[in-house]
Amino acid sequence: MAAPDHITTPLRIVVALDSFKGSVTSAQACAAVREGSLRAAPDAIVTVALVADGGEGTLDALARLGRPGAVDTIDLRGRPLRAAHVMLGDTAVIESATTVGLGLLDDVSPASARRAHSYGLGLQLARVAELENPSLILVGLGGTGCTDGGTGALLALGARMWDVSGTELFAGDGVPDANPLLARPVRVLLPPTLACAVIGLADVNSPLLGPSGAARMFGPQKGADAPLVAELEYAMEGWALALREAGAEVSGVPGAGAAGGLGAAILTLGGRIEPGLQRIVAETGMGAALAGADLVITGEGSLDAQTARGKVPDAIARLAKSSPPGGRVPVVVALAGRVEGDDHGALDATFCIHPRPRPLAEAMNPEVTLAELSATAERVVRDFAAGMAL
Structure with missing residues (x-):
């Protein structure tokens, strides 16, 4: 993709990368790309827009807009944790990844x-x-x-559950010492609804059950092997029936399967699920920055067949290209640690940051990732500014 003829002087660049999971945060990735961009075009106006889609980095993306706060809670293994949140006026933002995130496990x-x-x-x-x-x-x-289908979260909020024999589960036990879903609750007394509204921010629209549901689609990413996936799905089916009998017909709602079924818990509390990136773009005002850009540099750890299904890079590209008729349409490129396939949605060009194959541990090393992000951004911006095909 050649540089368009409407490039402004100085060059206007928006840097909006998601985290490279397991390696660097969105803020770190954006800082490295900004540094490389300015080496190539020292006079460029580079705007950094931290992005997230409801996963890790959500609080970082919104922190500068609000007031920080924190409460005492526990992590997904029951260990004490001081969990952060952000207040945007009278709206509170919390992030599942910082409280019950995969990165908090000693092993997966x-x-x-x-x-x-x-x-x-x-x-x-x-x-x-x-x-x-x-x-x-x-x-x-x-x-x-x-x-766990949100069973743990609902227990903490006051739900009561029973198994098929009629025995109440976790009665008086406080914090469960294992995944409550595997105790196979088949009846539930739902907790009181919160005094405020609740919205879940998700990057997937998966239902609770089935091939694209919480257990079968995402369970393996969280350590479940084939027998355990089957066990989780069986228990999830019973849990879905329990919720339905309690008046919460949520299992088929898009997003119910997000975050291991936490989406179902949000829906059960009377909340709703929204696309995370769209909400964060609205809160941060990123759309205005994208509308004035010549070049947008986005990216994440991997670009593959999932990218065109609404992942951050594709969503950023579509947003950037949705300017009013006659408005400026920037070139949007994505950087990634791994690039697979040819269908990457609305992106104009994609670049793997690694110039040669590397062992996984080396490729995931934060120092390597940041250095290669900076170097790749420098090459991309230099070529773009010179009017070369990207």
């Missing part, structure tokens, strides 16, 4: 998948609601390390 295995739960997120919800008295809580759904 079938054993960890049997233990991990979302109780800490429910506790955080309750304590933020009590501390801040918000009118709305936005819950980032993504990057979690548990697949």
Whole structure:
């Protein structure tokens, strides 16, 4: 893609990368690309827009806009945790990835998948609601390390559950010591609804059950092997029936399967699920910056067949190209640690940051990632500014 003839002087660049999961955050990736861009075009106006889609980085993307806060809760293994949130006026924002995130596990295995739960997120919800008295809580759904259908979160909020024999589960036990879903609750007394509205921010629209649901699609990413995936799906089917009988017909709602089924818990509380990136763009005003850009540099750890299905780079590209008729349409390129396939949605060009094959551990090393992001951005901007084909 050649540089268009409407390039302004100085060059206007928007840098909006998602995190490279397991390597660098959105803020770190954007800083490296900004540095490389300015080496290539020292006079360029480079605007950094931290992005997230409801997963890790959601709080970082919104932190500068609001007031920080924190409450005591526990992580997905039951360990004490001081969990951050951000207040945007009378709206509270919390992030599942920082409270029950995959990165908090010591190992990712079938054993960890049997233990991990979302109780800490429910506790955080309750304590933020009590501390801040918000009118709305936005819950980032993504990057979690548990697949419990939201059972843990609902227990923390006061739900009661029974198994097929009629025995009440977790009665008086406090924090569960394992994934509550695997106790196979088939009846539930739902907790009182919160005094505020709740919206889950998700990057997927998966239902609770089935091939694209919480257990079968995402369980393996959280350590579940094939037998455990089957067990989780069986337990999830019983849980979906329990919710339906309690008046919460949520299993087929898009997003119910997000974050290991935490989406179902949000819906059960009377909330709704929204695309995370769109909400964050609206809160940050990123759309105005994109509308005035000549070049947009986005990216994430991997570009593949999922990219065109609404992942951050494709969503950024579509937003950037949605300017009013006659308006400026920037060139949008994406940088990634791995690039597979040819269909990357609305992106004009894609670049792998690694000039040669590397062992996974080396490629994921944060120092390597940042150095290669900076170097790749420098090459891209230099070629773009010179009017070369990208």
